[in-house]
Amino acid sequence: MDILKDKIDNFFKWVQGTQLVELDFINVKDDPVRPELDLKFRTSYNRKIYGLKYKDAIEGIVCVAFTNDIPQSVKELDLMSQNAYLKKDATIAVAYTVWSRKRGAGKEIIHKAISFLKNDKKIKKVVTLSPLSPVATHFHIRNQAKLISINPTTQNFEYKI
Secondary structure, X not given: OHHHHHXXXXXXXXXHXXXXXXXXXXXXXXXXXXXXXXXXXXXOOOOEEEEEEEOOEEEEEEEEEEEOOXXXXXXXXXXXXXXXXXXXXXXXXXXXXXXXXXXXHHHXXXXXXXXXXXXXXXXXXXXXXXXXXXXXXXHHHHOOOEEEEEOOOEEEEEEOO
């Protein structure tokens, strides 16, 4: 019983000790979802990379683009985020890749990112551009996202803000 209590205590210490940080650099080859997207893509046109930091380690990563419509492909994401950047009218945050280096870090970074993004009064929706995979579907549904569209090569989920 003491072992279980210690594990629960350690988990809550970890959750309380994590923080969302903006990153300027990641090794894109570590991204299991979209390793083909280079660092320039991830940081151009006001696109952001957020990390879940615990002590000195980054344990989860989410990349977000800002648009004014919901993209159905990476090409649309690129064009829509460029357009929103130039017009300065983004109302949608699109998480297009998320991964973790520690069990539970993916869930934690999604929740911390949503909490952070909902403080921006311009952002009205937080959606994903996710691969068509059972892993992505299960992850987002398990984290209370709602499936809003299935596209030829992707799917979109919406998180409540």
